[in-house]
Amino acid sequence: MAEHTIHFEPDDRYHAFLTICKKPVHGTGVLAGIPVAVKDNISTQGIETTCASKILKGYIPPYDAHVVTKLKLAGAAIAGKTNMDEFGMGTTTENSGFGPTTNPHDTNRVPGGSSGGSAAAVASGMVPMALGTDTGGSIRCPAAFCGCVGLKPSYGRVSRYGLIAYANSLEQIGPMAQNVTDVSRLMQVIAGYDRRDTTSYDRPYTLIPDAHISGLKMGIPEEYFGAGVDPKVATVVQRAIAKLEALGATTVPCSIPSMEYALAAYYVICTSEASSNLARFDGVRYGLAADTKKSWHDAYREVRRAGFGTEVRRRIMLGTFALSSGYYGKYYAKAQIARENVRKDFARILSGVDVIVGPTMPTIAFKLGEKSDPLSMYLSDILTVPANLAGIPAISVPCGKVEGMPVGLQIMGRPFEDERVIDVAFAYEQAVST
Amino acid sequence: MTETGIIVGLEVHCQLDTKSKLFCGCSTDYRDDGPNTHVCPVCLGLPGTMPVINKRAIEYAMRVAKALNCTVIHESEFSRKNYFYPDLDKAYQITQYDKPLALGGYLEIESDEGGEKRVQLTRIHVEEDPGRLVHMGNPERGKYSLVDYNRAGIPLIEIVSEPDMRSAKEARKFLNKLRATLEYLSVFDSEKEGSLRVDANISIVGSERVEVKNISSYKGVEKALNFEVTRQKNLIRRGLKVERETRHFLEGRGITQSSRSKEQEHDYRYFPEPDLRPLHVQSWVKDIILPELPDARRERFVAQYTCSLNHARTLTGELRLANFFERVVAPDAALYTPAATWIADTLIGELNYRGMSIDTLDPGSFTSLLVLLATGTITDKSGIEVLRVMLDQRRDAQPCETPDAIVTRLNLKKTSGDSSALAAIIQEVIAENPKAVEDYHAGKNGAMNFLVGCAMKKTRGRSDPKELNREIAQALTNTEA
Numbered sequence: 001m002a003e004h005t006i007h008f009e010p011d012d013r014y015h016a017f018l019t020i021c022k023k024p025v026h027g028t029g030v031l032a033g034i035p036v037a038v039k040d041n042i043s044t045q046g047i048e049t050t051c052a053s054k055i056l057k058g059y060i061p062p063y064d065a066h067v068v069t070k071l072k073l074a075g076a077a078i079a080g081k082t083n084m085d086e087f088g089m090g091t092t093t094e095n096s097g098f099g100p101t102t103n104p105h106d107t108n109r110v111p112g113g114s115s116g117g118s119a120a121a122v123a124s125g126m127v128p129m130a131l132g133t134d135t136g137g138s139i140r141c142p143a144a145f146c147g148c149v150g151l152k153p154s155y156g157r158v159s160r161y162g163l164i165a166y167a168n169s170l171e172q173i174g175p176m177a178q179n180v181t182d183v184s185r186l187m188q189v190i191a192g193y194d195r196r197d198t199t200s201y202d203r204p205y206t207l208i209p210d211a212h213i214s215g216l217k218m219g220i221p222e223e224y225f226g227a228g229v230d231p232k233v234a235t236v237v238q239r240a241i242a243k244l245e246a247l248g249a250t251t252v253p254c255s256i257p258s259m260e261y262a263l264a265a266y267y268v269i270c271t272s273e274a275s276s277n278l279a280r281f282d283g284v285r286y287g288l289a290a291d292t293k294k295s296w297h298d299a300y301r302e303v304r305r306a307g308f309g310t311e312v313r314r315r316i317m318l319g320t321f322a323l324s325s326g327y328y329g330k331y332y333a334k335a336q337i338a339r340e341n342v343r344k345d346f347a348r349i350l351s352g353v354d355v356i357v358g359p360t361m362p363t364i365a366f367k368l369g370e371k372s373d374p375l376s377m378y379l380s381d382i383l384t385v386p387a388n389l390a391g392i393p394a395i396s397v398p399c400g401k402v403e404g405m406p407v408g409l410q411i412m413g414r415p416f417e418d419e420r421v422i423d424v425a426f427a428y429e430q431a432v433s434t
Numbered sequence: 435m436t437e438t439g440i441i442v443g444l445e446v447h448c449q450l451d452t453k454s455k456l457f458c459g460c461s462t463d464y465r466d467d468g469p470n471t472h473v474c475p476v477c478l479g480l481p482g483t484m485p486v487i488n489k490r491a492i493e494y495a496m497r498v499a500k501a502l503n504c505t506v507i508h509e510s511e512f513s514r515k516n517y518f519y520p521d522l523d524k525a526y527q528i529t530q531y532d533k534p535l536a537l538g539g540y541l542e543i544e545s546d547e548g549g550e551k552r553v554q555l556t557r558i559h560v561e562e563d564p565g566r567l568v569h570m571g572n573p574e575r576g577k578y579s580l581v582d583y584n585r586a587g588i589p590l591i592e593i594v595s596e597p598d599m600r601s602a603k604e605a606r607k608f609l610n611k612l613r614a615t616l617e618y619l620s621v622f623d624s625e626k627e628g629s630l631r632v633d634a635n636i637s638i639v640g641s642e643r644v645e646v647k648n649i650s651s652y653k654g655v656e657k658a659l660n661f662e663v664t665r666q667k668n669l670i671r672r673g674l675k676v677e678r679e680t681r682h683f684l685e686g687r688g689i690t691q692s693s694r695s696k697e698q699e700h701d702y703r704y705f706p707e708p709d710l711r712p713l714h715v716q717s718w719v720k721d722i723i724l725p726e727l728p729d730a731r732r733e734r735f736v737a738q739y740t741c742s743l744n745h746a747r748t749l750t751g752e753l754r755l756a757n758f759f760e761r762v763v764a765p766d767a768a769l770y771t772p773a774a775t776w777i778a779d780t781l782i783g784e785l786n787y788r789g790m791s792i793d794t795l796d797p798g799s800f801t802s803l804l805v806l807l808a809t810g811t812i813t814d815k816s817g818i819e820v821l822r823v824m825l826d827q828r829r830d831a832q833p834c835e836t837p838d839a840i841v842t843r844l845n846l847k848k849t850s851g852d853s854s855a856l857a858a859i860i861q862e863v864i865a866e867n868p869k870a871v872e873d874y875h876a877g878k879n880g881a882m883n884f885l886v887g888c889a890m891k892k893t894r895g896r897s898d899p900k901e902l903n904r905e906i907a908q909a910l911t912n913t914e915a
Contacts, residue, residue, distance in 0.1 A: 043482040056481070063475050065482060160709075164481040168708035197484050198711060273708055276516050279525030280479050284581070292578065296520050323516070323703035332705060 003027060008035050008079045014102045016120040019048055019081040029075030031189060036071055037121045037130035040081040041088060043162040044068050051164050052096040053086045055307025056287040065162020067131060067173050067190045074189040079127050082117030086309045088135050088166040090114050091377050092366060095311045103146060105405055109365040112145030114138040118176050119146040128178060129186045133163060135171040136266055137384025140396035143176055144408025145365035147398045149183045150176040154416045155391035156201040159194030165277040167270035170388040180426040184209050207419040209426035214248030217353040223259045224358030224383055232402045237359040240399035240409045243431055254349045258341040259386060265338035266385040267378060268322050268331045275319030339389045346390040350414045355424055359383060360396040360408030393418040397425040439639035440663055442605045443597035446612060447590050448622050449629040450494045455587035456562045457485030462588050469582035477587035479523030484709045491589035492715060494621040495535055495560045498591060500722050501619055504539030504558055508716050512707040517700050520581050521565040529561035531704040543607045553608050554596040563588040602659035609652050610751060614728045617753040625791055636662050642678035646690050649683045658683040661690055731756055745774040754792045761797035769804050784825055794828045803837040815895035816846040849896045860909050863888045874910060
């Protein structure tokens with residue numbers, strides 16, 4: 001395979017990148033020569049991978065994540081590593097250990113998170129496409145806030161091998177791009193079975209998006225337009241739904257009663273898994289180095305205190321508590337029941353409709369520093385978290401603006417019907433661009 | 435002897451003898467190689483890596499489950515056991531917790547009263563071995579530790595017994611039987627260093643239970659338990675309470691020591707491993723064909739080779755020994771009994787004395803030795819001498835002579851047939867020991883044995899004691915006359 005290089009020296013005024021590869025090599029294939037940005041929690045051989053955490057400063061993985069291998073095989077050029085909330089823990093990209101990313105539409109606002117760097121890189125035109133990861137909305141939220149397209153694939157559709165785990169049972173790597181067609185192209189490259197991720201399925205993706213949605217049944221859950229959702233955002237989304245109806249789709253009102261517990265369940269599960277996943281960062285083997293003159297107890301404590309940011313430490317503490325003997329049944333086991341209820345609710349609704357449609361985020365992008373209270377930040381995940389709990393595909397596609405800031409339309413589908421949510425997003429995109 | 439009121443249960447960790455590790459493709463054959471040479475991103479726990487279950491390891495574990503009469507459960511699951519320790523690269527061990535691979539089952543052992551006894555099993559589960567710390571330096575210059583991840587990810591099974599054993603000896607027998615069974619199943623190699631580790635729970639009826647961790651040899655189990663029995667009985671005798679605690683066995687000193695340090699008081703925060711799907715392997719059980727197991731082989735040895743029960747038990751108690759015996763006797767049915775006797779009563783002791791494995795001795799050479807004995811070419815005493823030379827040569831990696839060559843070189847052929855030389859020796863012995871001769875005539879028991887012993891010394895063991903006995907008696911009768 002002949003290797004070529006491209007020049008990639010963008011003006012990164014939004015601090016979208018943690019690492020920029022100025023002369024990335026690329027091969028031939030469907031993405032030949034296209035610069036693709038990769039979120040910094042996805043392992044790239046020879047390129048520093050930090051999860052935007054000081055504790056991984058200097059860590060250069062000796063191997064490529066499965067998706068990175070697939071990108072390279074498709075001829076793509078790895079343009080750089082994008083900023084994020086540390087380990088994916090946040091909704092604003094303000095929790096980066098290396099400074100926040102700003103929103104290209106208004107630099108006083110956050111780009112959303114945690115894949116804020118990837119969204120800003122795409123929305124500002126620095127790259128046509130990027131990889132993000134979505135644990136509770138981390139692709140869809142920044143896509144909505146920055147006005148680009150982002151897909152959280154069905155759980156198991158894309159290999160997680162090489163993704164530095166935050167919450168294994170919830171997260172997926174997914175494509176982000178300026179339009180649905182590019183999201184689809186990127187999805188085609190990264191989807192499919194990988195024997196190194198035994199939770200992945202042999203469901204390759206080969207769709208060419210089709211805008212014909214006549215006869216499509218859309219469920220409109222009341223919870224997605226209820227309390228906490230900005231009425232101006234709701235109005236924009238209602239208008240987008242009307243557009244889809246004009247294309248021949250019909251709407252069915254529905255309700256997801258389990259959503260009452262979805263957010264609580266989500267935060268118990270993700271923090272529990274995170275407390276275990278992040279325990280390996282001890283300064284012994286890579287990243288920030290432990291002081292070898294100290295006892296291992298002291299060295300671990302010091303490295304972890306110095307290396308992890310506040311939000312990460314908060315979530316590790318929460319998860320450690322939730323898994324503790326005597327509390328497991330009260331929190332983790334209960335959260336799994338709530339999760340099962342969410343899954344059942346979605347299965348029930350999706351047996352009667354083809355997709356579920358609503359806003360991606362309850363508001364437009366926050367001002368920098370606005371969500372200083374962690375609980376109010378957690379609450380903003382309410383509309384994205386259910387798809388992760390249910391393992392279903394969900395896409396966010398731009399559908400208008402409020403106060404000059406982009407609003408995202410979220411389309412969720414049945415497990416492994418990623419093609420259908422892409423088609424619906426494509427239909428909308430085509431309808432508004434003509 | 436069964437000691438009254440002692441209750442023992444064991445948790446036995448055995449390394450499964452697979453070619454690759456439990457969750458990655460790294461080789462398990464690390465013992466002769468440098469540190470951190472059998473590692474990859476997965477077993478180093480590098481960020482982003484994920485485990486993939488080694489199907490062979492699960493098959494091996496299921497073979498054990500079937501042989502031990504356990505029930506493989508419909509859905510089992512891997513869990514994370516979370517704790518910090520520098521040898522644990524992910525800071526959690528992937529193990530099985532509330533949904534182990536198999537439940538129940540039993541192992542039959544010879545009880546202290548003789549007869550068979552069933553030790554019930556609680557469960558069998560599969561887990562990964564952590565890495566290994568090597569402690570360096572000394573207290574004056576400052577100590578430090580190095581870590582070797584070659585062992586990280588080696589598949590282990592943990593076999594948990596019910597508290598069904600009533601003495602340290604029974605615990606030892608349980609382990610021996612378990613070892614034999616695992617070896618017969620070709621899933622375990624007891625000769626690999628560190629391939630077995632045992633935690634023992636022991637209590638005296640009416641007192642608290644003590645867990646002794648870190649026992650890494652078969653003999654160690656009996657030693658540790660005997661130490662604990664004495665310690666706990668002494669406490670009770672002095673009117674003190676046995677505390678419920680975890681103790682560590684210090685192999686070198688043969689004692690147990692309380693492990694009070696904080697890091698021992700773990701809350702492991704188990705939860706299901708989200709990177710692995712649950713296992714549904716129950717249907718494999720019917721396809722597992724078990725080989726002949728120790729009990730069946732023992733019975734066959736009694737029936738086929740007319741071994742005594744004790745010899746059969748000893749010979750079949752280790753796979754290598756049983757195989758060795760069968761190869762030795764293959765050429766000649768006349769060797770059944772001498773082979774059993776020589777292997778069980780002599781060879782094992784000589785091997786243990788030298789710390790050698792039976793594998794170092796080829797069955798063919800041993801057959802030749804037995805033939806020399808069976809044909810009366812050499813005496814039993816010379817036989818031992820030849821055997822010792824054979825073993826020493828193998829231990830010291832010297833050129834190995836055949837038994838015949840050793841006999842010739844050391845001039846060990848039996849002296850019978852050379853009656854004039856023997857007669858001369860007997861005359862010497864009689865002349866040198868007038869007191870014994872007098873005692874013999876006085877009818878004192880033992881005098882003859884003494885004289886035979888003297889003659890044996892002079893012939894350097896080459897004579898047949900029975901023949902000497904006869905010849906000396908004849909010579910003394912003549913003297914008397």
